[in-house]
Amino acid sequence: MGFAKWVNLLMVFHFFAATPIFSHSSSFTSKFLDLAKEPEIFDWMVDIRRKIHENPELGYEEFETSKLIRSELTKLSIPYKYPVAVTGVVGFIGTGSSPFVALRADMDALPIQELVEWEHKSKVAGKMHACGHDAHVAMLLGAAKILIAHEKEIPGTVVLVFQPGEEGLGGAKKIIDSGALENVSAIFGLHVDPTLPIGEVSSRSGPLFAGSGFFEAIISGKGGHAAMPQYSIDPIVAASNVVLSLQHLISRESDPLDSKVLTVAKFGGGDALNVIPDSITIGGTFRAFSRENMMHLKQRIKQVVIGQASVYRCNATVNFLDEEIPYMPPTFNNDELHELFQSVAVNLFGVNKVSSSELVMASEDFASYQEAIPGYMFLLGIRNISVKSLAIPHNPHFTVDEDALPYGAAIHASLASNYLLKLHQNLPLVEEKYNDEL
Ligand SMILES: [Zn+2]
Ligand SMILES: [Zn+2]
Numbered sequence: 306m307g308f309a310k311w312v313n314l315l316m317v318f319h320f321f322a323a324t325p326i327f328s329h330s331s332s333f334t335s336k337f338l339d340l341a342k343e344p345e346i347f348d349w350m351v352d353i354r355r356k357i358h359e360n361p362e363l364g365y366e367e368f369e370t371s372k373l374i375r376s377e378l379t380k381l382s383i384p385y386k387y388p389v390a391v392t393g394v395v396g397f398i399g400t401g402s403s404p405f406v407a408l409r410a411d412m413d414a415l416p417i418q419e420l421v422e423w424e425h426k427s428k429v430a431g432k433m434h435a436c437g438h439d440a441h442v443a444m445l446l447g448a449a450k451i452l453i454a455h456e457k458e459i460p461g462t463v464v465l466v467f468q469p470g471e472e473g474l475g476g477a478k479k480i481i482d483s484g485a486l487e488n489v490s491a492i493f494g495l496h497v498d499p500t501l502p503i504g505e506v507s508s509r510s511g512p513l514f515a516g517s518g519f520f521e522a523i524i525s526g527k528g529g530h531a532a533m534p535q536y537s538i539d540p541i542v543a544a545s546n547v548v549l550s551l552q553h554l555i556s557r558e559s560d561p562l563d564s565k566v567l568t569v570a571k572f573g574g575g576d577a578l579n580v581i582p583d584s585i586t587i588g589g590t591f592r593a594f595s596r597e598n599m600m601h602l603k604q605r606i607k608q609v610v611i612g613q614a615s616v617y618r619c620n621a622t623v624n625f626l627d628e629e630i631p632y633m634p635p636t637f638n639n640d641e642l643h644e645l646f647q648s649v650a651v652n653l654f655g656v657n658k659v660s661s662s663e664l665v666m667a668s669e670d671f672a673s674y675q676e677a678i679p680g681y682m683f684l685l686g687i688r689n690i691s692v693k694s695l696a697i698p699h700n701p702h703f704t705v706d707e708d709a710l711p712y713g714a715a716i717h718a719s720l721a722s723n724y725l726l727k728l729h730q731n732l733p734l735v736e737e738k739y740n741d742e743l
Pocket of ligand 1: 436472699
């Protein structure tokens with residue numbers, strides 16, 4: 306069935322008084338935060354987040370999470386596409402026609418044993434929502450609940466993207482490749498941040514998260530007796546020099562003001578104390594804030610590994626693991642969307658609650674959307690000393706302060722509705738900051 310027919314068949318349930326939201330942009334954004342804090346939305350989001358937290362699922366295995374999302378969308382009479390990229394769900398709110406703006410939440414958990422003792426601790430041994438994706442899903446559903454209550458006033462379509470496999474598995478790329486976002490003209494995404502207090506957001510224009518790539522190299526020599534090295538070709542000495550030479554790619558070849566990382570995190574080979582092994586395997590990761598820098602590092606890693614190994618008469622092969630751990634481009638925020646974000650966030654949370662992010666060397670697969678369409682990623686505060694939500698993501702003590710959920714839901718809903726409103730009114734995406742009549 307075509308999407309337009311879905312929308313025509315849609316029964317819209319208004320949970321809140323359907324006062325016009327698009328007539329006074331400054332008042333409706335603050336209303337969204339009030340709505341998101343209402344027990345009807347807040348308690349519902351908390352319940353969803355806890356259910357997902359108790360049953361964490363790794364990338365492309367998010368079957369129960371996806372089922373829960375679909376069940377809630379159905380209850381809200383929001384049409385959706387499923388499956389998209391294995392377990393992904395893409396929902397639609399609005400007219401069903403252009404312009405389209407997307408909001409993204411990732412769904413996958415991590416292979417980490419939760420060490421937080423609380424009532425809704427993970428029930429699955431060795432798996433945990435340690436990156437806050439359970440909260441991301443709950444917040445996007447919260448935004449959906451706010452927006453559907455005002456669906457008839459949305460001048461376009463909000464596309465809800467529930468994405469699988471963010472944790473190094475290329476889920477965003479799979480969503481793009483599925484064609485589900487073909488007509489979308491902008492996409493927004495958030496990540497919870499325990500370094501920012503509750504009620505605050507931060508981001509920046511241009512680069513935010515680094516791109517990441519991985520490599521593994523096998524350096525092969527000729528094994529033999531450790532007491533008679535003249536009969537062997539020692540891959541350990543060769544690999545040791547490869548590691549040292551790789552360090553020079555950042556310290557000697559790179560602009561010190563343009564951040565990059567190259568870490569050899571794996572070095573393995575040899576079992577006996579009196580045997581020179583046949584080969585050594587090394588591996589690691591490289592990070593940078595532009596595609597150009599990433600490609601340059603990739604090329605130089607290969608040259609240095611092969612070249613340096615050959616100095617010691619060894620052969621080397623380098624594998625960039627594109628299948629196992631897909632290359633992640635840098636997250637690069639669109640300038641115009643940054644201006645819109647600033648204006649919406651200040652309106653919603655207050656001028657003192659919106660800050661400029663530092664660059665982050667970790668990567669985010671939201672970057673894959675930004676390679677295809679203008680996109681904007683921002684960070685949402687979850688830090689609260691009283692509930693100890695201080696641990697950084699991917700830590701077994703990671704905790705989300707659930708009081709952050711309404712902020713995430715409200716800003717998602719506000720960004721999407723403001724974006725469509727500005728397009729509808731044929732206005733620049735940002736209001737003029739300066740008055741010509743001064
Ligand atoms: Zn993560
Ligand atoms: Zn994450």
